[in-house]
Amino acid sequence: MLIKNPLSWQLKENQATPETIYKQRRDIVKKLGLAAAITPFTSNAQASLFDVFSAKKDPVAVMDPRQDLVGRPSSLSTSDLELTPEPKVLTYNNFYEFGSSKGQPAELAKGFETRPWTIEITGEVAKSVTLDIDDVMKNMMIEERIYRHRCVEAWSMNVPWLGFTLASLLKLVKPTSKAKYVAFETLYDPKKMPGQASYSLGGGIDYPYVEGLTIEEAMNPLTLMTVGLYGKTLAPQNGAPLRLIVPWKYGFKGIKSIVKIHLLEQQPPTTWNLLAAEEYGFYANVNPNVDHPRWSQASERFIGEGSLFSSRRQKTLMFNGYGEQVASLYKNLDLTKNY
Numbered sequence: 001m002l003i004k005n006p007l008s009w010q011l012k013e014n015q016a017t018p019e020t021i022y023k024q025r026r027d028i029v030k031k032l033g034l035a036a037a038i039t040p041f042t043s044n045a046q047a048s049l050f051d052v053f054s055a056k057k058d059p060v061a062v063m064d065p066r067q068d069l070v071g072r073p074s075s076l077s078t079s080d081l082e083l084t085p086e087p088k089v090l091t092y093n094n095f096y097e098f099g100s101s102k103g104q105p106a107e108l109a110k111g112f113e114t115r116p117w118t119i120e121i122t123g124e125v126a127k128s129v130t131l132d133i134d135d136v137m138k139n140m141m142i143e144e145r146i147y148r149h150r151c152v153e154a155w156s157m158n159v160p161w162l163g164f165t166l167a168s169l170l171k172l173v174k175p176t177s178k179a180k181y182v183a184f185e186t187l188y189d190p191k192k193m194p195g196q197a198s199y200s201l202g203g204g205i206d207y208p209y210v211e212g213l214t215i216e217e218a219m220n221p222l223t224l225m226t227v228g229l230y231g232k233t234l235a236p237q238n239g240a241p242l243r244l245i246v247p248w249k250y251g252f253k254g255i256k257s258i259v260k261i262h263l264l265e266q267q268p269p270t271t272w273n274l275l276a277a278e279e280y281g282f283y284a285n286v287n288p289n290v291d292h293p294r295w296s297q298a299s300e301r302f303i304g305e306g307s308l309f310s311s312r313r314q315k316t317l318m319f320n321g322y323g324e325q326v327a328s329l330y331k332n333l334d335l336t337k338n339y
């Protein structure tokens with residue numbers, strides 16, 4: 001990334017420690033049996049898109065910013081690392097459409113409207129569709145996935161995301177045999193996203209921000225279409241209303257505020273690779289053995305309790321600790337060349 005020094009921004013200590021509250025909220029949800037009540041259509045894999053999304057609209061739409069949202073606990077969650085305090089996840093952000101330094105997105109994305117919001121799914125699919133975000137949220141099975149979140153800039157977090165698998169969404173549109181890659185696109189609206197209107201604020205990116213995965217990566221059960229964090233819908237600065245989280249890859253693959261998903265035969269262009277190909281590859285798998293040309297990737301600054309200055313360093317894990325689930329995807333690939 002074009003590193004900006006985050007030292008000007010710092011959380012006050014009294015803003016931290018939200019996870020006690022968060023844990024209480026989870027306990028209440030469990031006691032009330034609410035987790036079981038949000039199980040829309042796992043067993044409904046055969047349902048057609050028409051059946052699933054033509055259901056009558058719920059009068060109480062799921063609105064941002066930050067409505068309560070419940071997800072089923074997942075066995076894929078990290079269990080051996082403390083959570084990053086919620087205020088830090090909400091204020092230490094990269095979202096260049098709202099400014100290229102760390103505190104800016106939380107400030108400049110205030111009031112960013114995420115309704116109405118549609119997601120187009122096109123390309124190598126049985127039928128292209130345009131889906132309304134509230135219909136998607138009502139019909140997909142929302143899980144809570146606590147994942148390690150590792151930025152290419154060598155900082156990391158551990159975040160309780162809420163979302164549904166990308167695989168479950170793609171299965172609905174039935175990818176054709178030609179679908180080898182999945183491309184994603186962020187909203188392009190310079191009136192709402194000041195970084196798109198200003199070259200300096202937006203870090204020199206040629207917008208819209210675009211990302212991509214291979215179809216195997218997209219269908220991996222870890223790959224999460226994310227709609228919330230810490231028991232609530234996403235804040236604008238974290239990519240509301242819908243973003244991607246691919247926990248074994250550097251954070252820049254986690255494209256925010258998605259409006260388009262396109263399945264295709266050729267590898268799609270990706271924003272950071274277009275900007276600096278020798279620094280940011282298409283794969284971007286977390287790899288402590290392949291350094292960034294300007295810094296080591298062997299360790300990372302974990303953002304946890306306490307001030308950012310005192311955050312501890314920890315070893316970076318191969319595939320960010322998810323090797324068991326994903327190493328086989330890359331068995332025939334030279335990871336030093338395909339970084």
Ligand code: MTE
Nearest residue numbers: 093094095096151186209251252254255256
């Ligand atoms: N998506 C868009 N559209 N624009 C961005 O600037 N930054 C990426 C990724 N997704 C970015 C984006 C980077 S570099 C990282 S590390 C993560 O979002 C940060 O996500 P977070 O702010 O929720 O931690």
